Amino acid sequence: MDVKFIAYGTSKGAVVNFTRTLAAEWGGYGITVNALAPASSRAG
Amino acid sequence: MTQGVLATFGVEKLAAAAPLKRLGDDDDLKGAALLFASAAGKHITGQILAVDGGVSSVHGG
Numbered sequence: 001m002d003v004k005f006i007a008y009g010t011s012k013g014a015v016v017n018f019t020r021t022l023a024a025e026w027g028g029y030g031i032t033v034n035a036l037a038p039a040s041s042r043a044g
Numbered sequence: 045m046t047q048g049v050l051a052t053f054g055v056e057k058l059a060a061a062a063p064l065k066r067l068g069d070d071d072d073l074k075g076a077a078l079l080f081a082s083a084a085g086k087h088i089t090g091q092i093l094a095v096d097g098g099v100s101s102v103h104g105g
Contacts, residue, residue, distance in 0.1 A: 004048075016092050019090060019091075019092060020092075023089040023091075024090065027089055027090075032080070032085070032086065032088060032089035033089055033090065034080045034085075034088060034089060034090070034091045034092070034093065035091070035092045036073055036076050036077060036080075036095050037092050037093065037095065037096060038068050038072070038073055038094075038095050038096055039062075039068065039094070039096035039097070039099045040046055040049050040050060040058055040067060041046070041067055041068035041070070041073070042046075042050075042067060042068075042069045042070075
């Protein structure tokens with residue numbers, strides 16, 4: 001299998017925690033932080 | 045990386061496994077992006093929104 005799911009899972013987890021933590025830290029400045037999770041989609 | 049997933053599993057098989065029976069494209073993300081970016085979503089923060097045709101509902105995300 002040529003697909004590197006370890007990289008996918010690791011980086012997706014990072015994005016999820018990045019989003020939640022930044023939302024917690026920047027909420028006081030009136031900044032919202034959210035993320036879209038599009039699964040496998042064609043971009044272009 | 046998505047190209048690798050599509051090539052390995054096949055576009056048709058992935059689409060068939062999705063509740064909405066097709067893969068998403070950039071156009072499918074616009075509504076959710078607008079919600080997050082506009083005043084309509086001004087009290088939404090820290091959320092991960094799946095815009096995936098239901099894939100994460102049946103395959104665990």
